[in-house]
Amino acid sequence: xxxxxxxxxxxxxxxxxxxxxxxxxxxxxxxxxxxxxxxxxxxxxxxxxxxxxxxxxxxxxxxxxxxxxxxxxxxxxxxxxxxxxxxxxxxxxxxxxxxxxxxxxxxxxxxxxxxxxxxxxxxxxxxxxxxxxxxxxxxxxxxxxxxxxxxxxxxxxxxxxxxxxxxxxxxxxxxxxxxxxxxxxxxxxxxxxxxxxxxxxxxxxxxxxxxxxxxxxxxxxxxxxxxxxxxxxxxxxxxxxxxxxxxxxxxxxxxxxxxxxxxxxxxxxxx
Amino acid sequence: xxxxxxxxxxxxxxxxxxxxxxxxxxxxxxxxxxxxxxxxxxxxxxxxxxxxxxxxxxxxxxxxxxxxxxxxxxxxxxxxxxxxxxxxxxxxxxxxxxxxxxxxxxxxxxxxxxxxxxxxxxxxxxxxxxxxxxxxxxxxxxxxxxxxxxxxxxxxxxxxxxxxxxxxxxxxxxxxxxxxxxxxxxxxxxxxxxxxxxxxxxxxxxxxxxxxxxxxxxxxxxxxxxxxxxxxxxxxxxxxxxxxxxxxxxxxxxxxxxxxxxxxxxxxxxxxxxxxxxxxxxxxxxxxxxxxxxxxxxxxx
Amino acid sequence: xxxxxxxxxxxxxxxxxxxxxxxxxxxxxxxxxxxxxxxxxxxxxxxxxxxxxxxxxxxxxxxxxxxxxxxxxxxxxxxxxxxxxxxxxxxxxxxxxxxxxxxxxxxxxxxxxxxxxxxxxxxxxxxxxxxxxxxxxxxxxxxxxxxxxxxxxxxxxxxxxxxxxxxxxxxxxxxxxxxxxxxxxxxxxxxxxxxxxxxxxxxxxxxxxxxxxxxxxxxxxxxxxxxxxxxxxxxxxxxxxxxxxxxxxxxxxxxxxxxxxxxxxxxxxxxxxxxxxxxxxxxxxxxxxxxxxxxxxxxxxxxxxxxxxxxxxxxxxxxxxxxxxxxx
Numbered sequence: 001x002x003x004x005x006x007x008x009x010x011x012x013x014x015x016x017x018x019x020x021x022x023x024x025x026x027x028x029x030x031x032x033x034x035x036x037x038x039x040x041x042x043x044x045x046x047x048x049x050x051x052x053x054x055x056x057x058x059x060x061x062x063x064x065x066x067x068x069x070x071x072x073x074x075x076x077x078x079x080x081x082x083x084x085x086x087x088x089x090x091x092x093x094x095x096x097x098x099x100x101x102x103x104x105x106x107x108x109x110x111x112x113x114x115x116x117x118x119x120x121x122x123x124x125x126x127x128x129x130x131x132x133x134x135x136x137x138x139x140x141x142x143x144x145x146x147x148x149x150x151x152x153x154x155x156x157x158x159x160x161x162x163x164x165x166x167x168x169x170x171x172x173x174x175x176x177x178x179x180x181x182x183x184x185x186x187x188x189x190x191x192x193x194x195x196x197x198x199x200x201x202x203x204x205x206x207x208x209x210x211x212x213x214x215x216x217x218x219x220x221x222x223x224x225x226x227x228x229x230x231x232x233x234x235x236x237x238x239x240x241x242x243x244x245x246x247x248x249x250x251x252x253x254x255x256x257x258x259x260x261x262x263x264x265x266x267x268x269x270x271x
Numbered sequence: 272x273x274x275x276x277x278x279x280x281x282x283x284x285x286x287x288x289x290x291x292x293x294x295x296x297x298x299x300x301x302x303x304x305x306x307x308x309x310x311x312x313x314x315x316x317x318x319x320x321x322x323x324x325x326x327x328x329x330x331x332x333x334x335x336x337x338x339x340x341x342x343x344x345x346x347x348x349x350x351x352x353x354x355x356x357x358x359x360x361x362x363x364x365x366x367x368x369x370x371x372x373x374x375x376x377x378x379x380x381x382x383x384x385x386x387x388x389x390x391x392x393x394x395x396x397x398x399x400x401x402x403x404x405x406x407x408x409x410x411x412x413x414x415x416x417x418x419x420x421x422x423x424x425x426x427x428x429x430x431x432x433x434x435x436x437x438x439x440x441x442x443x444x445x446x447x448x449x450x451x452x453x454x455x456x457x458x459x460x461x462x463x464x465x466x467x468x469x470x471x472x473x474x475x476x477x478x479x480x481x482x483x484x485x486x487x488x489x490x491x492x493x494x495x496x497x498x499x500x501x502x503x504x505x506x507x508x509x510x511x512x513x514x515x516x517x518x519x520x521x522x523x524x525x526x527x528x529x530x531x532x533x534x535x536x537x538x539x540x541x542x543x544x545x546x547x548x549x550x551x552x553x554x555x556x557x558x559x560x561x562x563x564x565x566x567x568x569x570x571x572x
Numbered sequence: 573x574x575x576x577x578x579x580x581x582x583x584x585x586x587x588x589x590x591x592x593x594x595x596x597x598x599x600x601x602x603x604x605x606x607x608x609x610x611x612x613x614x615x616x617x618x619x620x621x622x623x624x625x626x627x628x629x630x631x632x633x634x635x636x637x638x639x640x641x642x643x644x645x646x647x648x649x650x651x652x653x654x655x656x657x658x659x660x661x662x663x664x665x666x667x668x669x670x671x672x673x674x675x676x677x678x679x680x681x682x683x684x685x686x687x688x689x690x691x692x693x694x695x696x697x698x699x700x701x702x703x704x705x706x707x708x709x710x711x712x713x714x715x716x717x718x719x720x721x722x723x724x725x726x727x728x729x730x731x732x733x734x735x736x737x738x739x740x741x742x743x744x745x746x747x748x749x750x751x752x753x754x755x756x757x758x759x760x761x762x763x764x765x766x767x768x769x770x771x772x773x774x775x776x777x778x779x780x781x782x783x784x785x786x787x788x789x790x791x792x793x794x795x796x797x798x799x800x801x802x803x804x805x806x807x808x809x810x811x812x813x814x815x816x817x818x819x820x821x822x823x824x825x826x827x828x829x830x831x832x833x834x835x836x837x838x839x840x841x842x843x844x845x846x847x848x849x850x851x852x853x854x855x856x857x858x859x860x861x862x863x864x865x866x867x868x869x870x871x872x873x874x875x876x877x878x879x880x881x882x883x884x885x886x887x888x889x890x891x892x893x894x895x896x897x898x899x900x
Contacts, residue, residue: 132405135403136429136433137398137402
């Protein structure tokens with residue numbers, strides 16, 4: 001076999017191995033959610049780290065995203081004489097797309113890098129080995145709490161992001177367009193209601209708006225833990241893992257977002 | 272003290288490989304003398320006890336173990352450590368000494384050969400079973416590897432919380448006891464975080480954590496590297512105290528030949544991926560092998 | 573030493589954050605419930621459509637244009653000869669509106685909203701008919717679908733085309749100068765005449781406006797008016813004088829004596845005329861007897877000849893007579 005084919009073969013095998021390790025890690029981490037012992041304290045600590053400490057950036061992101069959405073759509077809708085539909089536009093965009101994606105990207109940047117750096121330095125200073133030696137599965141002790149915390153906190157952050165974003169839209173709609181708040185909010189509810197309900201009570205928009213952050217939360221946590229635990233090469237390696245985590249999880253969020261949207265649009269019946 | 276009389280052997284000049292065996296012998300004897308005299312402050316070893324223990328079954332045993340990642344790390348290594356012994360694995364940096372510890376802990380699985388802990392083959396164990404086997408062992412890492420998100424108390428209490436049903440009071444009592452054993456003032460350090468401690472203190476907390484669950488085997492990875500001579504002496508005495516007072520079997524990986532000669536009852540020299548020498552420190556010092564003499568000389572100059 | 577107490581601030585912060593998110597969801601669900609009657613009981617109606625025109629399960633159902641429920645499912649019916657019932661649509665409608673939807677209510681597919689969403693709109697029934705119950709079928713009103721509209725519009729478009737064709741012919745003949753309109757638009761002489769007329773009218777008006785002209789005087793000078801007034805006054809006094817009984821005309825107007833006389837005269841005349849026409853008396857005979865007429869006619873003719881003769885030679889006849897009177 002020619003040399004370059006061998007290299008190609010090796011490269012392919014290593015990529016597939018990476019993928020396999022990634023899913024094995026995800027599978028183990030998910031399995032340990034229900035296995036004993038349950039590190040509740042660690043979960044709460046990570047929820048604080050992921051959720052509470054990201055609240056500030058998420059609030060800012062949401063507010064200004066909602067404001068700029070309202071501003072842009074007010075210009076566009078005015079040409080159709082449809083300025084009263086700002087609420088529909090802002091709520092649909094925030095809940096379905098921008099809320100989950102922007103919260104995901106923010107958390108990937110802030111928390112993903114933090115997790116990768118922490119686990120990376122634990123790996124480099126043999127703390128991971130120490131855990132193993134002390135009879136603890138590092139995945140259970142380190143990955144599962146982070147995964148669980150991200151799975152819970154990302155939807156929470158997204159809800160707050162959406163809410164603040166719609167409030168931001170409200171501010172702009174009343175200040176710039178002069179749309180009364182009551183009408184703005186009415187269009188918001190009408191929009192969500194008109195997108196239909198699954199199982200009669202669950203708004204389709206909420207399913208879409210909450211499925212995404214759960215998946216993104218998992219992506220961020222697993223990606224960060226994967227690169228963090230796989231860190232080699234000392235402090236420099238920690239830096240590399242951090243960068244890789246942010247880049248990979250951001251790209252994954254955007255790619256997976258597309259496929260979730262497509263899947264949900266075909267599964268849910270939009271009215 | 273079966274090996275003590277050897278200290279009085281005449282000095283040999285072992286400096287530079289071009290001198291004769293007599294010179295080497297003289298030099299190594301001088302080194303050993305120096306080492307022994309350092310240990311003079313400690314109580315003498317209980318020879319009978321040690322001999323009795325040593326005669327019993329193997330605690331840690333490696334049988335023809337080979338391991339390779341991309342390149343071979345170790346090849347066909349066989350070692351045996353009996354109860355109460357302190358075995359030292361010495362060798363140049365990067366020869367795979369730490370790999371042997373990881374094999375013993377089953378953090379790594381050998382490509383060939385078997386690893387036996389208290390007579391039980393751990394190579395075919397599942398990951399979960401291996402976790403249970405590891406509880407028999409206490410490991411002290413090179414950089415102590417304390418969990419820096421936890422206080423000293425939580426670090427030492429960690430194996431207790433993980434594997435025992437002890438209540439908080441019992442745990443606290445045990446943690447204080449272990450910290451006192453490693454000569455730390457529990458009231459002073461218990462709420463501190465690893466980042467606030469000096470290297471020697473961190474190492475001692477690491478030892479306290481390793482022995483918290485009263486393991487029967489202690490593993491040390493470079494316990495004295497990066498420490499000043501005084502602290503090195505303290506840590507060395509601590510390891511010996513552990514072995515002597517608690518009767519644990521110890522496996523020490525080190526390139527600090529002085530410290531090794533002070534505490535080890537058996538020495539294995541790892542060279543070129545293989546064990547090239549296995550015996551008592553005295554036998555090692557008395558070896559005619561050129562490499563061994565170079566190795567010992569390299570540390571004594 | 574400090575032992576971590578079970579409830580830490582971290583836990584509370586996390587809890588508060590989760591509580592806030594749950595509160596937002598709760599409020600949203602509540603408001604959505606209001607917006608979409610989420611928590612009302614529903615009942616089911618069936619509608620059979622020839623064509624769903626893009627309706628979807630989960631779509632919105634309105635009653636009289638108000639949100640009332642959703643489309644539960646749309647299923648194909650087995651193929652048969654009835655092409656008006658191809659699809660069965662199950663509608664879930666708010667129970668509170670059951671009284672409004674009656675057996676004369678009609679369901680209709682409508683297009684709604686900015687993006688042309690398809691909805692079903694149900695009209696409200698009348699009290700003469702009974703309310704529809706769960707599982708009943710609702711009548712479907714033919715929806716105004718685009719193709720029908722286009723078919724109608726096509727006829728109108730054809731008419732329009734003919735109309736524009738005619739219009740074009742008219743305008744082209746006009747442009748070519750045919751007919752009155754054409755002449756009007758194209759004939760230069762007509763225009764010139766018109767301009768001349770206009771200018772003369774203009775000049776005339778200018779003269780009218782000349783302050784020394786009759787018209788202007790007529791318009792401006794008060795003396796004429798005054799004279800006119802005095803004339804009218806005189807006429808007035810004349811009329812008064814005429815009305816006076818003692819004047820000639822007054823008597824003529826008011827005294828019936830003259831009238832009596834005239835009536836008497838007329839009666840007399842009348843009897844005279846009767847006598848005349850009866851042919852009695854000389855005058856009567858004169859009028860009625862043709863023999864008399866002939867004789868008189870001969871007589872006058874003879875008389876004429878004699879007179880002629882007389883004129884020629886008067887001496888023949890006057891000798892004796894004149895002698896009678898002057899015979900000299």
